[in-house]
Amino acid sequence: MIEARDISVAIGGKRIVSHVDFRARPGEVTAIVGPNGSGKTTLLKALTGELAYAGTVTLNGRDLSAMKPVEAATLRAVLPQATALSFPFTVREIVRLGLIGGRSGVLPGEDARLPERALARLDLDGFAGRFYQELSGGEQQRVQLARVLCQVWAPMLEGRPRYLFLDEPVSSLDVKHQLIIMDIARDFARRGGGVVAILHDLNLTAMYAERIFVLRNGELAAAGSPMDVINDELIERVFDCRLKVGALPSGNIPFVLPQSAA
Amino acid sequence: MAEQSIAGAPGQAMAADGDRSARARFVIALLCLALALSVFLSLTAGASDASAVRVIHDWFTGAVPPDGALAARDRLIVYDIRMPRVLLGVLIGAALAVCGAVMQGLFRNPLADPGLIGVSAGSSLGAVTIIVVGTTWLAPVTLALGALALPLAAFFGGLAVTLLLYAIATRQGRTSVATMLLAGIAISALAMAITGTLIFMADDRQLRDLTFWQLGSLAGATWPKIGTVGPVIILALATMPFLSRGLNALALGEATAGHLGIPVQRLKYTAIIGVSAAVGASVAVSGGIGFIGIVVPHVLRLAIGPDNRYLLPASALLGASLLLIADAVARTIVAPAELPIGIVTAVAGAPFFLWILLRKRGVVDL
Numbered sequence: 001m002i003e004a005r006d007i008s009v010a011i012g013g014k015r016i017v018s019h020v021d022f023r024a025r026p027g028e029v030t031a032i033v034g035p036n037g038s039g040k041t042t043l044l045k046a047l048t049g050e051l052a053y054a055g056t057v058t059l060n061g062r063d064l065s066a067m068k069p070v071e072a073a074t075l076r077a078v079l080p081q082a083t084a085l086s087f088p089f090t091v092r093e094i095v096r097l098g099l100i101g102g103r104s105g106v107l108p109g110e111d112a113r114l115p116e117r118a119l120a121r122l123d124l125d126g127f128a129g130r131f132y133q134e135l136s137g138g139e140q141q142r143v144q145l146a147r148v149l150c151q152v153w154a155p156m157l158e159g160r161p162r163y164l165f166l167d168e169p170v171s172s173l174d175v176k177h178q179l180i181i182m183d184i185a186r187d188f189a190r191r192g193g194g195v196v197a198i199l200h201d202l203n204l205t206a207m208y209a210e211r212i213f214v215l216r217n218g219e220l221a222a223a224g225s226p227m228d229v230i231n232d233e234l235i236e237r238v239f240d241c242r243l244k245v246g247a248l249p250s251g252n253i254p255f256v257l258p259q260s261a262a
Numbered sequence: 263m264a265e266q267s268i269a270g271a272p273g274q275a276m277a278a279d280g281d282r283s284a285r286a287r288f289v290i291a292l293l294c295l296a297l298a299l300s301v302f303l304s305l306t307a308g309a310s311d312a313s314a315v316r317v318i319h320d321w322f323t324g325a326v327p328p329d330g331a332l333a334a335r336d337r338l339i340v341y342d343i344r345m346p347r348v349l350l351g352v353l354i355g356a357a358l359a360v361c362g363a364v365m366q367g368l369f370r371n372p373l374a375d376p377g378l379i380g381v382s383a384g385s386s387l388g389a390v391t392i393i394v395v396g397t398t399w400l401a402p403v404t405l406a407l408g409a410l411a412l413p414l415a416a417f418f419g420g421l422a423v424t425l426l427l428y429a430i431a432t433r434q435g436r437t438s439v440a441t442m443l444l445a446g447i448a449i450s451a452l453a454m455a456i457t458g459t460l461i462f463m464a465d466d467r468q469l470r471d472l473t474f475w476q477l478g479s480l481a482g483a484t485w486p487k488i489g490t491v492g493p494v495i496i497l498a499l500a501t502m503p504f505l506s507r508g509l510n511a512l513a514l515g516e517a518t519a520g521h522l523g524i525p526v527q528r529l530k531y532t533a534i535i536g537v538s539a540a541v542g543a544s545v546a547v548s549g550g551i552g553f554i555g556i557v558v559p560h561v562l563r564l565a566i567g568p569d570n571r572y573l574l575p576a577s578a579l580l581g582a583s584l585l586l587i588a589d590a591v592a593r594t595i596v597a598p599a600e601l602p603i604g605i606v607t608a609v610a611g612a613p614f615f616l617w618i619l620l621r622k623r624g625v626v627d628l
Contacts, residue, residue: 073522083514086370086513087370093568093569097522100511100522
């Protein structure tokens with residue numbers, strides 16, 4: 001369980017996130033949605049310990065601020081929104097960096113084969129020998145996710161759940177690869193891990209997330225299941241545009257049709 | 263891309279699976295051979311016709327040479343002049359190249375180099391301060407520290423500049439390379455101005471001591487000097503391999519390195535202190551020798567990739583070999599006089615550096 005209480009983050013004197021309560025359960029995909037500049041990434045950076053915050057964050061009941069980097073790295077992996085690389089590494093060398101902490105959770109000796117398996121899951125067979133800097137933006141994003149997966153390959157380690165933090169994991173991907181990545185996230189959760197993902201596509205969110213946290217101006221606007229959260233009134237108020245919300249025939253998954261910005 | 267054409271160069275083809283470790287180990291083995299060869303060459307070459315081969319042969323076999331006086335002269339030249347010089351060349355070449363690679367990893371930029379960003383200028387200032395005012399204003403310090411005063415002053419000079427640069431160039435965890443280079447130029451200029459003032463105050467004997475700081479030379483190599491700076495350099499270099507995984511992760515940015523479990527702050531401090539110690543000690547005995555730190559890691563990155571687990575040892579070997587060769591050139595090209603080695607490395611290194619800049623134009627945003 002990831003539990004955050006009364007989280008506030010200020011950057012350069014400006015408060016970006018105010019008094020947000022957040023929780024993400026193992027076995028679930030938890031989505032953070034909200035307009036640009038609503039504090040989603042800042043909240044995620046607080047939850048991963050990258051930014052200083054007021055309030056408390058616990059991972060599996062342990063205080064995040066008291067954890068050493070290597071302990072936190074055993075419990076969770078983080079996919080940033082963008083990664084700039086400073087030297088010409090090959091794709092395999094990048095993915096292998098995920099194994100640096102040595103806690104992937106597979107049997108000793110199988111680690112060496114993980115980069116291959118991670119790349120295959122992300123539809124990147126044959127990419128291992130390519131130079132990272134020569135790939136397209138979407139391909140680079142998938143390589144980074146392969147690296148992140150290697151870090152916490154087993155969703156449970158020593159009986160305790162582990163977590164994936166994904167900041168806009170599908171933002172530069174075509175629809176097939178969006179689905180591949182969301183399937184990986186769901187699979188990670190089904191096998192006992194927890195996933196926290198910042199998403200922009202409300203339909204993808206409704207399809208894959210068990211719980212949704214909606215941010216607006218750095219504050220929590222709503223939290224709950226897709227059916228609770230995704231409705232005309234809330235979505236129009238938070239995103240400040242006209243949307244039509246319907247529901248799939250099965251009745252428990254909403255969908256959103258954009259109308260107009262006015 | 264050049265990386266790919268080089269990756270397909272003779273020796274070993276780039277493995278199709280992107281794993282360059284076998285190739286890196288092969289290159290490191292070759293570099294060991296190259297270093298052995300350079301050491302041999304350096305012991306043999308020189309203004310005198312002393313035969314290192316014969317001296318070493320006699321030493322191993324216990325043979326008594328026919329001409330005793332000549333043999334004694336040759337032994338003196340080989341043991342007391344060339345050997346300390348070769349050993350110092352190996353230590354300093356390795357230190358400069360490894361420090362270059364570490365700084366580049368730390369600043370996440372292939373153009374960072376202790377000489378370029380002012381660390382060497384800071385070390386020089388520290389050393390010159392001791393030479394000029396060490397016997398007057400700073401006499402108590404010099405007396406207390408003895409032979410360590412000079413290397414320590416060079417170390418703290420280099421450390422001060424590195425910390426200052428890092429503080430200036432880093433805001434909210436991001437290190438700006440443009441700021442770093444510009445601040446390095448400014449700090450270098452300031453350090454050189456103060457150094458210049460000290461030189462103005464120096465007497466004739468001190469001036470002779472000072473001349474070589476500016477150009478760099480291995481001519482001052484003696485066994486006692488190696489005894490003083492050798493342990494510092496060896497200790498600093500011995501810590502560097504422990505930084506290699508962290509530096510690899512740092513290529514993805516500080517935040518991501520932290521998420522991977524690297525203690526980033528500790529990594530940065532260890533690297534900065536290690537680099538200052540090694541560069542400070544090098545400058546203390548040999549002055550500022552440029553370009554080894556930038557050229558060696560760059561060439562090796564093209565050959566074996568940027569993985570620091572291989573890049574750091576390979577840099578040590580190639581740096582040592584290149585400095586020995588440069589020193590052999592410096593000693594023989596105008597024999598019986600000798601050129602400052604800094605001139606040789608600059609003449610060979612500067613055009614190479616310009617070539618990197620031209621190739622990287624548009625790729626690296628300065």
